[in-house]
Amino acid sequence: MHETRPVAPMLFDTDVAVVGGGLAGLTAACRLAASGQRVTLLEARSRLGGRVLTVPAAPFAEGAWLDLGPAWFWPHQQHIRALVAQLALPVFAQHREGLARYEADAGRAPESFDASGQSDPSYRLAGGMTALTHALHAASQAASTPVTVHLNAAVHTVTLQPHGVTIDGTGFRGTARRIIVAAPPRVVSRDIVFAPPLSDAMRATLIDTVTWMGHAMKCVVTYDVPFWRNAGRSGYAVSWGGPLQEIHDACMPPSNGSAAGSALMGFVAPRTSAAARAFRDASLEERRTAVVAQLARLFGPEAFDATGYAEYDWTRDRLSCGPHDDMPPAAHPDYGHALFTGDAWNGRVIWAGSETSEIGGGYLDGAVASGWRAAHAVLSFAESS
């Protein structure tokens, strides 16, 4: 019989540990590394990006992609726009030309309407939103003190020490002078133990902070041609017939001489209705069939000529969603509670993550703003000590 020896945990000692390799954690890590801090980034998943999730769009040319997480940013969002400009990432406008569609229920014929002027224009990134997190990762590695990234490294315990913190997790133990916690607050409240415990008010704030879009499920259907555009339609639709509630054009721009990939994307109705729950619990094939049938009702029978289908149900993602995040909030929450910028453990713990940001909270903009705010806080402490 072979003796199995326990695997020794990975050990590290660093200036700043960052929990979570989503946009907020990466933004903070990058800024700190550029300022000469030794940064160790601990990410529970096997990939970086968190809610930023871009997948390959199989039937098209190499490099075609689909966003199953965030896709847009808007002109008034200064932090994300500044970061995109700084990283020189190619941007294109969301397609909006043409008439939109409205469906009151699945039994009634949909109507066309003019949605132009109903919302601000939005912008997308060529290559998908993951272009942003890839570029940040590349920048973090090009810094004079490159960020050390550990994947599959879920943090379980953070313990206060006289001169910093110790951090224990899956297969590792480390020490840091400060820790930036950039995982969604409700996930932190469920999965990470702080010793000594955080204040009651801080714990309540973590639990109360809804993960934005945690309730969402996105479906994307690909086509050889954007047949809705060719028929004078924008691809935008609002539907109460289900399963999708809000649909948008999700075509990729042409790149490197290859043709654009054509796609429609939609958000599934939240789990609040029995129909939406049944749809989410059905088989993949049943879901694909229902989505394509709905697109055919809205945009015509060409929708049956789908070349591919991709989906992601964020309610099943335990690293994004904490308790109760499978239900949508009644309105966009008032993010950026004052405790997130307070002095937890005398500044040893610093909070980041989109939901901690007063500006752009819940959005990519808030993630970037919080990452920069957290990095600035660390550097201010470094200067004053």
Ligand SMILES: Cc1cc2nc3c(=O)[nH]c(=O)nc-3n(C[C@H](O)[C@H](O)[C@H](O)COP(=O)(O)OP(=O)(O)OC[C@H]3O[C@@H](n4cnc5c(N)ncnc54)[C@H](O)[C@@H]3O)c2cc1C
């Ligand atoms: C379907 C969908 C559509 C969206 N659309 C838009 C949009 O169009 N525009 C927009 O601005 N925003 C949109 N958003 C919101 C946007 O995605 C988020 O605001 C942003 O990505 C949050 O970044 P973050 O870094 O704060 O958090 P996250 O991306 O959630 O990153 C947190 C990271 O922490 C990790 N983690 C969790 N627990 C641990 C642990 N114990 N140890 C180590 N790591 C851990 C997670 O794995 C994750 O990588 C959308 C979100 C979804 C889900």
